[in-house]
Amino acid sequence: MSATASDIALAVSTVIFALRPDDQGGDESPAPGVWLPLVRRIREPHLGRWALPGGSVVVDESLEAAARRTLAETTQLEPTYLEQLYAFGDVDRSPDRRMVSIVYWALVRPDEAEKVSLGENVRWFAADDLPELAFDHNLIVDYALWRLRTKMEYSRIAHAFLGPMFTLAELRSVHEAVLQRPLDPANFRRQMESSGAIVPTDQVVTGGRHRPPRLYRYNSDIELVDVGPLTLRRSS
Amino acid sequence: MSATASDIALAVSTVIFALRPDDQGGDESPAPGVWLPLVRRIREPHLGRWALPGGSVVVDESLEAAARRTLAETTQLEPTYLEQLYAFGDVDRSPDRRMVSIVYWALVRPDEAEKVSLGENVRWFAADDLPELAFDHNLIVDYALWRLRTKMEYSRIAHAFLGPMFTLAELRSVHEAVLQRPLDPANFRRQMESSGAIVPTDQVVTGGRHRPPRLYRYNSDIELVDVGPLTLRRSS
DNA sequence: CCAAAAGTGTTGCCTCTACACCCATGC
DNA sequence: GCATGGGTGTAGAGGCAACACTTTTGG
Structure with a gap:
């Protein structure tokens, strides 16, 4: 004591x-x-x-x-x-x-x-x-x-595993690896797009054996609201 | 150091x-x-x-x-x-x-x-x-x-504010006080019942100016799965 | 009978899921 | 053309909010 x-x-x-x-x-x-x-x-x-x-x-x-x-x-x-x-x-x-x-x-x-x-x-x-x-x-x-x-x-923490730009397939593979189950590409796309967490860029990835996928960027405006009031601590 | x-x-x-x-x-x-x-x-x-x-x-x-x-x-x-x-x-x-x-x-x-x-x-x-x-x-x-x-x-922590037996109105008023908004009694009842978190007893509360409400008890079998693996610590 | 809260039924909206289908590229 | 993954469309199931309605008590 x-x-x-x-x-x-x-x-x-x-x-x-x-x-x-x-x-x-x-x-x-x-x-x-x-x-x-x-x-x-x-x-x-x-x-x-x-x-x-x-x-x-x-x-x-x-x-x-x-x-x-x-x-x-x-x-x-x-x-x-x-x-x-x-x-x-x-x-x-x-x-x-x-x-x-x-x-x-x-x-x-x-x-x-x-x-x-x-x-x-x-x-x-x-x-x-x-x-x-x-x-x-x-x-x-x-x-x-x-x-x-x-x-x-x-939440939207998957991007922490990726670089600043990524394809939806890369983002999905992060989710699949963590959750250990396959996800439907179509539904995954819609969920991400409607959440506003990602922003499409005007760039695509060429060189693959198929249709070039679009590159996306994370939307830093819509920050994760899931840490509660503790995010305020950073500003003080 | x-x-x-x-x-x-x-x-x-x-x-x-x-x-x-x-x-x-x-x-x-x-x-x-x-x-x-x-x-x-x-x-x-x-x-x-x-x-x-x-x-x-x-x-x-x-x-x-x-x-x-x-x-x-x-x-x-x-x-x-x-x-x-x-x-x-x-x-x-x-x-x-x-x-x-x-x-x-x-x-x-x-x-x-x-x-x-x-x-x-x-x-x-x-x-x-x-x-x-x-x-x-x-x-x-x-x-x-x-x-x-x-x-x-x-989660199902509201019962921690109540005694071992309670009416659905009491449980609902706990939720309303914490969440600071009114909840629909009908929908609240169905959510609680379908979650399996509460068990009806055969007792009712008489003495009110209206239809006597049934008393419920918490279902300790369906324990909250929301603390993760740390609940295991108690057994060790 | 009336008021008030307990409890039930029903409808419509919204989301998620599964899966069919088209698109664009390399070979 | 054909294989492959990118991307869009859509029908069905299920959950939830809103609210009408019935039930049971005290006065």
Whole structure:
């Protein structure tokens, strides 16, 4: 009950999602799946196990800044989307000392994902085929996946996996990869168009073996209204 | 970057909602509104201002347990519903030292709400007519209100404001108070019945000036599937 | 009987889904 | 021409809002 500092360690961790082909050396165009990078622990507890990237919060940075910093330090990633997930603080979640983790979840584009410096201690894993992770990180990833899938259905976060311009087929394949089921191209098109979330450009993609698809851009005016009043915090 | 303890104070706070008549001494049956109890700060910073109930986390209790304990200590309330809201950790949210607050939000029944020991330092406030609160607590309440209203539309949390048995009119008045708009009794009945969330009992309420309404009970089998995989944590 | 709230029926609108069909390009 | 994915049209099912209507009580 000290008024100046606590005996509880405060950390941030981040679940970063990217879309990658499920079979990297196999077929020419396999359906993409959800992957995430993990880092190997180089100290006890859980030495050698894979864990979410993260670290301690420095006293003069916000929680979100801490998430971005530790993410860059461990994986060199700069996410296009970053949102708080949950604060995990059960008493026994770390074997050696009491630890409270503020967990964020993030999305990165495939080209950004390539910048991850792979090595002995950083690797990509398919989100639905993880080993036993350190601490309660399996539970955390499950929750983050649930949030990703839930939010993909009612919100417009799919563009965070893509570049500034994209075809409707690309956007649809993002949804299909996350939701793990095929979507009707015709209905998907109408839903996206009527939502006002995307804006057609006057450019098309040539070079395919078929009719050239139109390129779209995200409509930044119609911003997602699904974070509630917390978006106001950015302006203050 | 110490590995044992941080210079960051860790606290929990809770936004507790209850339904109360908006005009307490006025008309015979005014439409109820959303109220919350606040405590007056008895030390700096923000001495004298109203603030959310809360306190420090003890090293051997979970975050949720800390929320329940501090809530009981300051207001004697034991909520029927308690869920984590958000972790607030901006650098400048407390003027004297760095503080990270894990905020919960809770619902209590009106009869429970009466147990609050009112006095100089604890008072109920209408949620849409608050004074300037300590720290960033106005923002926090706004966010909690948004979550309450959003969740009321897709989830079944309204019963947390009621006792074990209730009429459809009572359940509807809870929705109307939270959503601040009238609902069609006929359509509301069908939505609730078809959702399977409520079970009719064989009891009715007599004594009114009209046809006696049937009493309903909540169906605990169909539990809310809207918290995701985190509900599994309770069993572990 | 009358007032008032409980409870039921019905209609029309809107959205989503499934699927048929046309369009534009490379080969 | 033909294969392929881009893009449009459309009929049926289901959900929801609005509102008319019947039922059951107290006075």
